[in-house]
Amino acid sequence: MFTNAINALPEWFPNTLLVKCEKKNLKKKEYLFQLDEKATDIFFVERGEVQALKPLPNGASAILQRSSGNEFFAEADMFFSHYTCDARVTRKAVIYCIPKQGLEEHLKRDNDFSMRFSGLLAANTRKLCSRMERLRINRARDRVLHYLVCESDADKVITLKSSLAYFAEELGLEPETLYRTLSELQKENMINRRGETITLV
Structure with missing residues (x-):
């Protein structure tokens, strides 16, 4: 023990x-x-x-x-x-x-x-406190960006510890909404996503 x-x-x-x-x-x-x-x-x-x-x-x-x-x-x-x-x-x-x-x-x-x-x-x-503040944000896009800004490291990188479904639950979003939002942010070159690693650009 x-x-x-x-x-x-x-x-x-x-x-x-x-x-x-x-x-x-x-x-x-x-x-x-x-x-x-x-x-x-x-x-x-x-x-x-x-x-x-x-x-x-x-x-x-x-x-x-x-x-x-x-x-x-x-x-x-x-x-x-x-x-x-x-x-x-x-x-x-x-x-x-x-x-x-x-x-x-x-x-x-x-x-x-x-x-x-x-x-x-x-x-x-x-x-x-960040989580409570985040859940009060209405737009999915702003909620996702808030999480990435607050929880990423000094290099603006965050590695998800669980599946995207769990990530969606953490954000209080439907999984489909999260997938769509991440895809939009990547197309706009606001993030780079490789597997479980997301980098703010």
Whole structure:
């Protein structure tokens, strides 16, 4: 358990916390946790994908967070006694459960770890705010460009971690609308697309 965790989690995670991590292998459509369950852990997704879902009155679900390979998940719930959403696996996943109690103890006594983890929370908050802002954009073209600008690296390159269908879901678009929009942007020389890699021109 310890060897697996130390290889998967960031190098700045304390060994004394790593030994307490539990590894889970979950299949597609399994739940990592459900709304109102006692919040005992936060999570690190080594492989696969998990989504935080909030039920809507019409029976659908809003995607609050989506984490895939080498990303943390449900970090905000460390400040709540119970989970505030459902967490469902959308691609077969390997996930490490990090106990909240041990994490809080290290945050209180390890300043360097506390600063690094705070930086992680700030970065993830920025991503969530960008996602919420993006979903308020009406035009598909503008929504796609917003994602590419906000999520691409310093070289204006983004590599999709999942299929275009998942990308469309992330953007709140129908797959056909996304395919058409990407094709139009490429014809206008605004992007170059090769497989899962998209470059802003």
